[in-house]
Amino acid sequence: MNRLFIDAIGVATTGMPNWAVASEILCGHKPYHPEPLEYCKPALLPPNEKRRSTKLVRLAFRVCEEILTKNPAAAQNTLSVFASSGGDYQIIDQICRVLAEKDRALSPTQFHNSVHNSAAGYWSIATQSTLPSTSLSGHDLTFAAGLLEAATMAIEAEQPVLLATYDTELPEPLLKKRNIAFPFAVALLLAPKKSEDTIAGITIQRCHQLIETKCVNPDIELLRTGNPAARALPLLERIAMRENSTVILSAPGDAALKLEIEH
Amino acid sequence: MKPLAISCYSISTALGTGLAENLRALQREKSGLMPCDFFDISDLNTWVGEVNGLEQIKLPKSLQKFTCRNNQLALLGLEQDDFLIKCRMAIKKYGSSRIGIFIGTSTSGILQTEKAYLESVNLTNLPDWYHYSETQNIYSVAEFVRLCIGAQGPCTAISTACSSSAKVFASAQRAILAGLCDAAVVGGVDSLCLTTLYGFHSLQLISDDICRPADINRKGLSMGEAAGFALLEPFDQESEHLLLGYGESSDAYHMSSPHPEGHGAFSAMKNALQRAELDSGDIDYINLHGTATHINDLSESRAIDRLFGSDTPCSSTKGWTGHTLGAAGIVEMAFSLLCIKNGFIPLSINTQKIDPEIQINIVMKSYAKPVRKVLSNSFGFGGSNCSLIFGSRP
Numbered sequence: 001m002n003r004l005f006i007d008a009i010g011v012a013t014t015g016m017p018n019w020a021v022a023s024e025i026l027c028g029h030k031p032y033h034p035e036p037l038e039y040c041k042p043a044l045l046p047p048n049e050k051r052r053s054t055k056l057v058r059l060a061f062r063v064c065e066e067i068l069t070k071n072p073a074a075a076q077n078t079l080s081v082f083a084s085s086g087g088d089y090q091i092i093d094q095i096c097r098v099l100a101e102k103d104r105a106l107s108p109t110q111f112h113n114s115v116h117n118s119a120a121g122y123w124s125i126a127t128q129s130t131l132p133s134t135s136l137s138g139h140d141l142t143f144a145a146g147l148l149e150a151a152t153m154a155i156e157a158e159q160p161v162l163l164a165t166y167d168t169e170l171p172e173p174l175l176k177k178r179n180i181a182f183p184f185a186v187a188l189l190l191a192p193k194k195s196e197d198t199i200a201g202i203t204i205q206r207c208h209q210l211i212e213t214k215c216v217n218p219d220i221e222l223l224r225t226g227n228p229a230a231r232a233l234p235l236l237e238r239i240a241m242r243e244n245s246t247v248i249l250s251a252p253g254d255a256a257l258k259l260e261i262e263h
Numbered sequence: 264m265k266p267l268a269i270s271c272y273s274i275s276t277a278l279g280t281g282l283a284e285n286l287r288a289l290q291r292e293k294s295g296l297m298p299c300d301f302f303d304i305s306d307l308n309t310w311v312g313e314v315n316g317l318e319q320i321k322l323p324k325s326l327q328k329f330t331c332r333n334n335q336l337a338l339l340g341l342e343q344d345d346f347l348i349k350c351r352m353a354i355k356k357y358g359s360s361r362i363g364i365f366i367g368t369s370t371s372g373i374l375q376t377e378k379a380y381l382e383s384v385n386l387t388n389l390p391d392w393y394h395y396s397e398t399q400n401i402y403s404v405a406e407f408v409r410l411c412i413g414a415q416g417p418c419t420a421i422s423t424a425c426s427s428s429a430k431v432f433a434s435a436q437r438a439i440l441a442g443l444c445d446a447a448v449v450g451g452v453d454s455l456c457l458t459t460l461y462g463f464h465s466l467q468l469i470s471d472d473i474c475r476p477a478d479i480n481r482k483g484l485s486m487g488e489a490a491g492f493a494l495l496e497p498f499d500q501e502s503e504h505l506l507l508g509y510g511e512s513s514d515a516y517h518m519s520s521p522h523p524e525g526h527g528a529f530s531a532m533k534n535a536l537q538r539a540e541l542d543s544g545d546i547d548y549i550n551l552h553g554t555a556t557h558i559n560d561l562s563e564s565r566a567i568d569r570l571f572g573s574d575t576p577c578s579s580t581k582g583w584t585g586h587t588l589g590a591a592g593i594v595e596m597a598f599s600l601l602c603i604k605n606g607f608i609p610l611s612i613n614t615q616k617i618d619p620e621i622q623i624n625i626v627m628k629s630y631a632k633p634v635r636k637v638l639s640n641s642f643g644f645g646g647s648n649c650s651l652i653f654g655s656r657p
Contacts, residue, residue, distance in 0.1 A: 001441050001442060001443070002441075049518070052518070085400065085401075085402070086399075086400055086401065087401060087422070092373070092376065092399075095458055095462075096373075096376050096377050096379075096380040096458075097380060097386065099377050099380065099381070099457045099458065099461065100377075100380045100381045100383075100386070103306075104306070104457065104461050105465075106458075106461045106462050106464075106465045107465060108462075108465045108466045108519070110462075110465075111458070111461075111462030111463070111465055111466060111519075112466070112518045112519040112644055112645075113518075114458065114462065115369065115422075115423075115424045115643070115644045115645055116369070116401050116422030116423070116424075117422060117423040117424055117643070117644070117645040117647055118518070118645060120423070120513070120645055120647065121513075121518050121644065121645025121646055121647070122518070122645075124513035124514065124515040124645070124646055125515055125516065125517070125518070125646075127515070128515050129513060129515055130512050130513050130514070130515050130526070130527060130530060131512070131513060132433075132511035132512060132513065133423075133511075133513050133647065134421060134423060134430055134433075134434065134511075135421070135422055135423050135645075135647075136401075136419050136420060136421050136422060136434075137400065137401035137402040137405075137419075137420045137422060138402055138405075138418070138419055138420070139396060139400055139402040139403075139406065142402075145417075145418075145419045148417055148419075148438070148443065149419060149434060149437075151441065152434075152437035152438050152440070152441040152443065153437060155437070155440070155441045156436075156437045156440055156441070172386075172387070173383065173386055173387055173388055173389050174376075174389070174395065176388065176389065177389055177393065177394075177395035177396075178395045178396065178400075206417065206443055208360070251417070252402075252405075252406070252409075252417065252418040252419065253360070253363075253364070253409065253414065253415045253416055253417055253418040254415050255360065255415060255417075
């Protein structure tokens with residue numbers, strides 16, 4: 001596929017509250033301490049929507065808003081892809097608990113928050129952007145699926161695309177069936193043309209299964225397979241190190257993505 | 264855009280399994296909706312479009328863990344109209360890694376999770392038979408379809424509520440354009456579950472009467488379930504049915520209510536016309552989103568009136584199938600192609616008296632007419648809109 005450009009990055013997970021802190025850790029300048037993420041209110045949501053938003057929506061907003069602080073224009077001129085493996089686990093749990101009760105009295109807010117595209121809906125309301133947006137899942141390989149969707153969108157539309165990938169920890173009893181124990185979110189602003197904001201160039205090639213690239217830092221490598229969104233970490237690490245390099249990501253369809261990163 | 268050929272397609276709905284049964288029901292004007300007796304529900308007075316016998320469908324031995332109503336429905340759908348055979352021929356032609364899979368669903372196998380919670384005592388441990396990843400996860404149905412077909416191209420589950428299986432056409436077109444794959448299987452599968460029945464009920468959007476799109480007395484939607492698939496290939500002179508264009512937009516207005524003037528719907532339709540390089544006058548028939556909720560039908564009709572005026576024949580087919588949510592886009596693609604192939608325009612079934620506020624041409628009696636180009640609308644929660652344009656060979 002054509003070369004694309006990463007113009008901004010947002011990150012939020014245990015011990016890495018934003019890209020500024022994450023890039024220092026990922027390039028080896030600072031040690032990694034797994035401190036819990038502090039509560040963060042979405043700044044852009046109108047009060048009604050803010051009240052109704054969930055932990056998952058707030059996590060997605062956190063990294064999308066980080067992109068906007070660096071590229072305010074991205075609120076208006078970008079298409080978007082919201083990629084989440086399982087969507088809103090807390091809401092699914094709450095709904096299934098209510099449905100197991102006798103009167104099955106779901107709340108309307110719970111129900112509208114249960115759609116997989118909830119974060120995309122809130123984001124379009126917050127930014128007042130009417131441009132196309134897609135929401136998807138590729139299970140453990142959701143980041144790779146989202147990256148392909150965002151890349152093809154940027155190529156077809158010849159416009160920048162915001163890719164947000166995020167999953168929260170699961171509540172019990174679901175946690176025993178799907179082990180994601182910490183939140184992770186990453187947002188990339190992918191542009192079809194190089195600009196003064198460009199952090200790195202990226203060329204994506206889909207190929208047969210290859211051995212996945214692991215993280216250099218063993219503490220970070222522990223995070224990589226613990227949350228589907230954290231599969232972005234080897235890419236983020238190479239960007240933080242400012243090295244031209246190749247990253248292999250497993251992708252849906254018994255395949256891999258070969259990412260050539262250029263600085 | 265360069266059109267894509269729809270070389271094979273099939274749907275299974277409350278009207279029947281496969282194209283022939285669905286066409287027969289459309290032509291005989293027989294709705295598939297029945298008073299709800301789904302699962303253990305006794306406190307919801309509503310109508311549903313249920314596909315019978317799904318629990319008896321056996322999944323292949325190697326895919327047993329995927330067993331849930333949604334994947335049983337997916338398999339039923341794949342097995343109609345020689346669809347699996349045609350996919351295997353496409354794999355021979357293009358190679359397995361060159362066939363992409365794009366499947367829309369809104370709730371995937373959530374009924375399985377609902378059952379697991381119902382069975383679990385104290386909700387500390389879910390039963391052993393419950394497999395989250397293969398049933399409840401949104402991606403489960405896409406992976407299941409991929410494994411049934413044996414494709415190894417890019418595979419994604421698109422989940423944008425009720426526009427999911429319309430947006431799969433956009434994702435597939437982009438993937439083919441970017442060279443990620445040569446052909447694609449697109450589809451949509453959504454099955455009845457408690458979450459959507461009680462959820463729409465909580466929003467007071469579900470009708471206790473049968474769904475009556477555009478009717479003055481419409482009271483909301485009837486839920487349905489369906490599976491549908493299409494094989495998209497590069498256009499050639501032999502191609503009978505085509506995807507001519509698509510348009511996507513976001514409402515940026517409300518999480519569960521469309522923009523009252525239909526701004527998002529308008530720009531999705533306009534964008535689809537632009538991509539197809541067509542004018543509004545080129546469209547012979549509009550298959551409406553037409554859920555029969557008060558606000559949807561009004562907002563959609565305002566957008567159509569502004570873009571097409573009041574002549575273009577329009578009807579919703581949700582009175583036949585119920586609202587099949589994430590499968591609605593692909594079901595209504597099949598209805599659009601059946602209208603093109605058989606030269607007729609279906610009525611808005613169950614509609615008795617048109618709401619005078621709805622100024623567009625709602626078809627009250629089916630009629631024969633050559634149909635060359637159809638626009639089909641799908642709009643979802645979160646303000647996710649997608650319009651598709653289908654056509655016959657030029």
